[in-house]
Amino acid sequence: MTVIFYVPRDSGALALGADKVARFLQAEIDTRNLDARIVRNGSRGMYWLEPMVEVDTPNGRIAYGPVKASDVAALLDNGMAEGGVHPLWLGLTDHHPFLAKQTRLTFARCGITDPVSLEDYRAHDGLKGLENALKLTPAEIVAQVTESGLRGRGGAGFPTGIKWKTVLETTGSQKYIVCNADEGDSGTFADRMIMEGDPFVLIEGMTIAGIAVGATKGYIYTRSEYPHAIAVMNEALQIAREGGVLGPSVLGSAYAFDIEVRVGAGAYVCGEETALLESLEGRRGIVRAKPPLPAHKGLFGKPTVINNVISLASVPVILDKGAPFYKDFGMGRSRGTIPLQIAGNVKYGGLFEAAFGLTLGEIVDDIGGGTATGRPVKAVQVGGPLGAYFPRELFDTPFDYEAFAAKDGLIGHAGLVVFDDSVDMLKQARFAMEFCAIESCGKCTPCRIGSTRGVEVVDRLSANIEPDKQIEVLTDLCNTMKFGSLCALGGFTPYPVMSALTHFPEDFRPAPIAVAAE
Amino acid sequence: MQSASTDIASRAIGIIDQLKGKEGPLLPILHELQDEFGYVPPETLPLIAQALNISRAEVHGVFTFYHDYRDHPAGRHVLKLCRAEACQSMGGDALADRARQLLGIDWHGTTADGAVTLEPVYCLGLCACAPAAMLDDEVIGRLDAEQLEEIAAEVRL
Known part of the structure; x- marks a missing residue:
């Protein structure tokens, strides 16, 4: 019976060395004369375990990860072909808690099948x-x-x-x-x-x-x-x-x-x-x-x-x-499942498909396991560069189109970027404006000009030049961009900017230089 | 013997003729020209305009709108560093500064020896293994300072 190994061809796995693992595995199969072949599957979406190698056994697929090319020989020595135990052994893939807790409808086959079969x-x-x-x-x-x-x-x-x-x-x-x-x-x-x-x-x-x-x-x-x-x-x-x-x-x-x-x-x-x-x-x-x-x-x-x-x-x-x-899945007017993409500074980053309704806290703390650096979570940007930064105080917000809108945010394409407490939210607000300036198509004035003015205002703010005035101008500018832009690029750039300003005001008020008491 | 510019023109015309029958052929043509030459030679723009029956201004406008297209060759290698939020959250900014320092060039610059061009990129979809980079066609996840130094040395070999 031919043994089937799975080594993902997903970009995330490739970025972590999957091709080299596959090459080494193939070489070992040839040298050892094993009756085995390699399928290049998609990713299961557990990126902290990539490259994750699986093997088909009579009891189901057994996973190993994260596998380095230099681990391959030792894995085979420990009986990987039969699902043998090794420090990288993860057990039955389907029983891994990160996967077992998901409702995979859209991603039902992703990482399981050969993508081109x-x-x-x-x-x-x-x-x-x-x-x-x-x-x-x-x-x-x-x-x-x-x-x-x-x-x-x-x-x-x-x-x-x-x-x-x-x-x-x-x-x-x-x-x-x-x-x-x-x-x-x-x-x-x-x-x-x-x-x-x-x-x-x-x-x-x-x-x-x-x-x-x-x-x-x-x-x-x-x-x-x-x-x-x-x-x-x-x-x-x-x-x-x-x-x-x-x-x-x-x-x-x-x-x-x-x-x-x-x-x-x-x-x-x-x-x-x-x-x-x-x-x-x-x-x-x-x-x-x-x-x-x-x-x-x-x-x-x-x-x-x-x-x-x-x-x-x-x-x-x-x-x-x-x-x-x-x-049947979901909550309110958000029906079905949503593939959450948990990213950035997070311990267990990856794709988690679930019915709508998990809270932001459950996603970041329970599923994502907090930050990769081990420091406290300060902010989570939800919905890409045009999405709002959420502070811990809003971690009870359920993942749902309307619930996020009610908190002046958006779920966007369901990407979540986690930041630890080293992040400077003024810098993030500046980046949002800068990104909009770089990517603006230039058709409408609020987006084309507003984003450049936005960078300038934030720069003055960080230089502590009349901060109260700058905050007022920035707020007014965001209002103009939000309601005056033709599309979501200019219209939503205010979300990251205003959420940063609203939820993290301390970052927008650089501590005044202490004046020595005379 | 053909001059270099006639050679470029004839190769370009071959590409244009092959693709002009597509619906909305301009981006595919520009991509193919860049694949062929490593950049889009400026002298090919009028050829495209003529073949597609659009103005030179229109072709110029499209060519300059998109970040990907170059009007001159890049270095032998192209290193793209992701500058977007997920990579920022994992120390991408410090790595980017280090890369500029190691290579002695700024964004979009090419080292004097023609070895490498440094480009910013806004998201490679590798956000769960940030910081991310792309060296030519190779994607790289969880980039760190040590790896960056290796890359900087390798590309100059």
Whole structure:
């Protein structure tokens, strides 16, 4: 019986040496003449254990990690092929508390299957959603997605089903499905993990979307910073074409659908949907005024569904298990699961998919285990560079679109960046303004000019020049940017700035230089 | 014998012709040109404009809008250091300062010997193993000062 080892090809694992581990393992297999092969899987999302090597045993998969190339020989000496014990032995992967506590719906296969094996995908419930969709009318598919309560996972939280319905009901000689895989928010990597670890689920979700709204062409717009995701995605697309999932007849049906990967060129603002469409059309990534909505006039002026990777990758499970199944998870108007990305200065960083409703404290302290440096947590930025900094006092906030909005924050793409007490919040506020200035598309004044003025005001504040006045100007400037900007870049930059100022006022008041008493 | 500029033009025209039939071909063309030459030679911009029937200004605008495209060759290696929040939380700023010091260049600069170009990058999606970097096509997680020194020495070999 051939032993199967798993060594991830996920970028995070590669960044920690997975390729070298795989090379050493293969060399040992050859030298020892073992009947074994290596599968390059996605990541399970436990990055403090990467590179995490697994082996299939009759009792299930056993994990070892973090494995260095120099550990490989000793692991095999200790019987890794049979799941033998070694200091790096982690036991049954599925029983690891970080995984056992999760509800993996969107990420059900990520890290388990070979990302570029369509047989593996089918064997793990892949394509069931698409097969079900093919038995329904387009309107019925849209109704299922609406009923599931799925909302845009890119950050805006707009109901996916409503968007699809608009495109379905709009006539057009050509319609498009555009997948927004321009995952530029710091602290987020869920899109990358899906593209590298389970690309077929995205292909399936986009194909279902195409059938539902009458689109025959899909684009995945992703980042040049994600070379591995691009490579895996392109490989999977070719396999999907050869396997009859994509092409003139989707799974033998009368529907045609195909997908192409397009790569951005290092512009953060292209994650904004209308700037993304401009970029896809071959122009500068300048934000469009809305209306018209992309659903009416999107890519090349045609009706277009534009959804985030995770929104689209959540569709197959909804069509497979039904809208009520998905809707059963979550709280309030946030239904289903959300892949939390726990990052930054955190002990157990990684991807944790769970139903909405965990509190920020549970996520950071219990799941994330506090900081990696062992110092107290001072702030957590939730939702990327445009998200608010949360202090410990707000750790009871449940992870839910509305609950975060009520605390002047946003969940965004569900990335959480943890900072310890060495962080200077004035510096972080400055960075938010600086980042906005670097990445502004330049179309609207509040964002283009406001961000540069913002950096200047914060600099004066840190130089302790009339601090009261600067705080007043900064607050006023944030108000102008929030309400006067065309898109979320200028509109949301005030979130990190104002949350830093509101929750950490001490960092904005440098201690006055002590005047010696005469 | 062909002059260097005619050679660039003919290779560029080959790339443009191959891609101009795509929907929205401009970014794919610019990417391919940069892959081919290591930068987008300025003399190719008018060729693109002509082939796509758009103005030179339009092509120039797109070329200069995106951070990725270069108008001159980079060093033999390109080191990208992530400057975004998750990497900041793990000491990325200090590493970035150290990198500039070790290489003796600022952001977007290339060492005098042409060995390496230093670029800032805003997120590589390696936020759970920060600080992150990319050396050419190789991704690097949990970068530390020691590793950075090794890289700085290696790229100059």
